[in-house]
Amino acid sequence: MQSNTLNFVFGLTIGLVFAYVGISYMTGPPTPWPTQMRYVATEDQETKLRSPLRSFLTHEDLEKIRAIVQPIEFMDAHVHNDDDKEARRLEKEIRVLCWVMTSPENLESKAKHVRSTWARRCNKLLFISSVTNKTFPAIGIDVPEGRDHLTAKTMKAFKYIYEHHMDDADWFMKADDDTYVILENLRYFLSSQNTNEPIYFGHHFKTIVKQGYFSGGAGYVLSKESMRRFGAHGSNETVCRQDGGAEDAEFGKCMENLGVKVGNSTDKLGRSRFHCFDPDTHLMGGYPDWYYQYDAHGAKKGRESISDYAISFHYVPVDKMYAMEFYIYHLRPYGIESGKQELNQGRSS
Numbered sequence: 001m002q003s004n005t006l007n008f009v010f011g012l013t014i015g016l017v018f019a020y021v022g023i024s025y026m027t028g029p030p031t032p033w034p035t036q037m038r039y040v041a042t043e044d045q046e047t048k049l050r051s052p053l054r055s056f057l058t059h060e061d062l063e064k065i066r067a068i069v070q071p072i073e074f075m076d077a078h079v080h081n082d083d084d085k086e087a088r089r090l091e092k093e094i095r096v097l098c099w100v101m102t103s104p105e106n107l108e109s110k111a112k113h114v115r116s117t118w119a120r121r122c123n124k125l126l127f128i129s130s131v132t133n134k135t136f137p138a139i140g141i142d143v144p145e146g147r148d149h150l151t152a153k154t155m156k157a158f159k160y161i162y163e164h165h166m167d168d169a170d171w172f173m174k175a176d177d178d179t180y181v182i183l184e185n186l187r188y189f190l191s192s193q194n195t196n197e198p199i200y201f202g203h204h205f206k207t208i209v210k211q212g213y214f215s216g217g218a219g220y221v222l223s224k225e226s227m228r229r230f231g232a233h234g235s236n237e238t239v240c241r242q243d244g245g246a247e248d249a250e251f252g253k254c255m256e257n258l259g260v261k262v263g264n265s266t267d268k269l270g271r272s273r274f275h276c277f278d279p280d281t282h283l284m285g286g287y288p289d290w291y292y293q294y295d296a297h298g299a300k301k302g303r304e305s306i307s308d309y310a311i312s313f314h315y316v317p318v319d320k321m322y323a324m325e326f327y328i329y330h331l332r333p334y335g336i337e338s339g340k341q342e343l344n345q346g347r348s349s
């Protein structure tokens with residue numbers, strides 16, 4: 001008897017939610033609804049769901065995060081009443097173009113989730129692949145797929161951006177489709193930097209290139225002057241290798257040859273902002289051997305080594321991207337207001 005009542009209440013709740021979803025869907029939400037709404041249900045609830053409207057929900061997106069019903073959450077509608085004036089001011093002042101290196105087979109499995117999470121906060125967002133997809137949309141540049149051609153992909157992507165999007169941003173960030181970027185912290189850091197200087201920032205590796213270079217997976221961000229220099233001389237093969245080698249190291253050589261300096265992005269307490277591994281690895285250590293030879297800042301680990309205003313992490317799988325969104329933009333310890341730390345800006349060295 002009691003379990004029948006529970007079932008009824010459960011069924012009614014699900015029914016109402018579906019009706020709501022159905023109506024929202026039919027009346028046309030402002031953006032495609034899967035990116036705007038999320039549904040969270042336990043596996044148990046999921047198996048209980050039997051509804052003709054279920055077909056609306058069997059979206060790859062939602063399957064990935066095992067998302068189905070309750071509670072409906074509008075990802076942009078913060079219930080926190082956070083004071084985000086400063087972030088919104090910086091969003092206008094420090095315009096960041098993000099380009100995400102992806103591939104045809106990763107569009108649906110990875111790139112789509114990048115777009116649904118951190119990358120929607122970029123002022124301008126481009127997905128660059130080897131094949132054009134007008135519906136996604138992804139920009140196809142004329143390179144074969146595969147690890148051997150990542151250098152060409154990067155060179156041609158920056159060339160494309162130089163030719164088509166120079167006026168759209170003040171800074172130009174390259175990321176992979178498994179990079180996670182906290183745009184607010186990126187803009188905060190860049191607000192003390194000069195985009196008319198030939199400089200770029202990222203996770204600093206000290207090998208191979210004289211001044212070192214930045215890890216490709218942690219993402220790196222170029223000033224406008226760096227873009228201008230790249231646009232002027234980046235296609236010259238004696239200055240920049242056009243394909244082959246390791247993408248990030250080759251790009252680092254190219255930058256060095258163009259007189260673009262590697263910038264210092266560690267904060268006043270010596271903590272890192274760009275990260276070539278996922279948060280857990282930087283917190284716990286357990287680095288691969290090569291990292292001790294490569295890392296320019298002594299392969300530190302632990303909470304004290306990571307800036308509270310960290311900018312990027314790498315090797316973040318799809319479900320963790322949604323988890324990061326939750327921890328960074330949603331979860332709050334009640335009764336504690338985030339106090340602004342003394343400005344720990346890193347200055348270019």
Ligand SMILES: *[C@@H]1O[C@H](CO)[C@@H](O)[C@H](O)[C@H]1NC(C)=O
Nearest residue numbers: 104107108112133134135136
């Ligand atoms: C292009 O993108 C759309 C939307 O993400 C996707 O459904 C479609 O499968 C893609 N087409 C190809 C050929 O990859």
Ligand SMILES: *[C@@H]1O[C@H](CO)[C@@H](O)[C@H](O)[C@H]1NC(C)=O
Nearest residue numbers: 232233235236237238239240
């Ligand atoms: C390419 O760069 C080299 C070295 O700076 C220079 O000598 C050469 O003239 C450049 N070639 C072109 C076509 O600009």
Ligand SMILES: *[C@@H]1O[C@H](CO)[C@@H](O)[C@H](O)[C@H]1NC(C)=O
Nearest residue numbers: 264266267268345346347349
């Ligand atoms: C990098 O910048 C920080 C913050 O300004 C500073 O404390 C640190 O000494 C700098 N590191 C180098 C190598 O210049």
